[in-house]
Amino acid sequence: MTSVITNQAASQNKFEKFKAEKDGLAVKDELEYFAQIGWEAMDVTDREHRLKWLGVFFRPVTPGKFMMRMRMPSGILTSQKMRVLAEIVQRYGEDGNADITTRQNLQLRGIRIEDIPSIFQRLKAAGMTSVQSGMDNVRNITASPVAGLDADELIDVRDLVQQVQDMITNKGEGNPEFTNLPRKFNIAIEGGRDNSIHAEINDIAFIPAYRDVAAEAEVAHYNANGSVNPSETAAATEAQRQLGFNVIVGGFFSAKRCEAAIPLNAWVPPEDVVDLCRAILEVYRDHGLRANRQKARLMWLIDEWGLDKFRAEVEKQLGRPLLPAATKDEMDWEKRDHIGVYRQKQPGLNYVGLHVPVGRLFAPDMFELARLAEVYGNGELRLTVEQNVIIPNVPDSRLEPLLQEPLLQKFSIQPTPLVRSLVSCTGAQFCNFALIETKNRALALIKELEQELELARPIRVHWTGCPNSCGQPQVADIGLMGTKARKDGKAVDGVDIFMGGKVGKDAHLGSCVMKGIPCEDLKPVLRDLMIEHFGARNVSSNG
Ligand code: SRM
């Protein structure tokens, strides 16, 4: 079934026009042809837009060297998969690298169009896909990076995440049912207690919550009889509580507007997650606003309709009523960053979180990570939304030798406190939306600050190169958003500063507190903020 676009205004938007002319996914059958004619001869819309439906991104900053965005459900991959990806980027020498993204994913760089058909074959053989990872599609589905390992988790969501991805992408082959959404769409499924997925910034997020079956039975009985029969209530409490998810919807960041997700007032058992995702996506696909791309994310539809109508339409699409949300959810921990060594729920096993500075990997790092995962763990690797990597399933007896491995000098389990929590989007090195360079600048500046400050605790600094907010400055202790500032009458690289972001339990978004700080003047500003708000001290003032 192809999508039904009911919004009449759709025809006004150039993106809607080219999607209506030819579905993005159609370029899948033309890859051999593109490889033959080369990137310069390709139709511009195919090259710069439709290829993103396959996860292949033309980079105007590095013409001819494409970026490939994978899908990594729950951020999980195997050593074999990592090796295949390493071999791909290795081919491109200095141009090739890979970034761990803020959605627990990998993006490969340096890719030539002539290699794409064979790369796709290799990805398929290795059980990987990059399909529908860009443009008006559902992005990588995030989950706790320690799903299935964490002794305190409530629901192991790995299977669910895979099922949702399979439904949306037709098991990675591509699914035209969901290739013409009004805009991008983010889904996250949390099974743990610490909101490791930033639930609040997703279009749909599932949050663990207990439905109080006993209380519901009591209310139902009271409604039917006007009184409560103690013996029946006692029987109902037998079943006690049922574990499932509360659902929140509409969270997003864009240059125009940023919103935290709001409760849908719905609780679902795990077995209904796939169906509910499908129903919400269908409602969004068929009724989402399409006239103006700045007003097309799910929250704009919820605004237009009101939450009650939106919920009712979702129920209609689902074909059954939704239960109301549980009164409280179980996200009651501070957020963990998973860096370091931690015991797993499986006796005698540990997971080891390695810090990857600003998420940047090169082919030798990727081969080494694959080797370490095989030699010390069970070959599995996990990625985090903080752009780091976890080696799980390391037996106690293998821990010490793992910690002695040379790669752990580069990817430390004990990074210094500011570097530890640094996150950065791609920035001007590869992204044409960027107003400033981010990753290298972020790392250099934070290292300088570490020389000058003593820190009481990690401070989460997020950099993002433009107002699109891929680096999530609104969730940071200190968020830095690229802009053009003025200094001595000239336009220079600058940032707007965000503060007040809270992650984990009771998460909420930070807001802009200072505008247009030139990057060359940023260090003292950050130093003062860290001293004033986060208990940092000047190294020189110690004695
Ligand atoms: Fe993003 C567009 C990179 C996470 C909001 N994002 C882009 C593009 C594709 C623009 C482009 O074509 O150059 C960037 C690719 C640059 C490159 O070469 O790497 C880009 N976004 C990224 C990544 C790689 C940042 C990173 O370094 O980690 C993240 C990839 C995640 C993934 O694996 O899929 C990434 N982007 C995000 C997030 C964070 C999140 O999802 O938690 C957001 C904010 C949350 C949200 O979407 O609500 C985000 N990206 C955007 C937007 C603004 C969306 C909007 O509604 O206006 C754009 C621009 C757009 O879509 O028009 C954008």
Ligand code: SF4
């Ligand atoms: Fe590019 Fe802007 Fe996203 Fe950074 S925030 S990756 S500069 S679009």
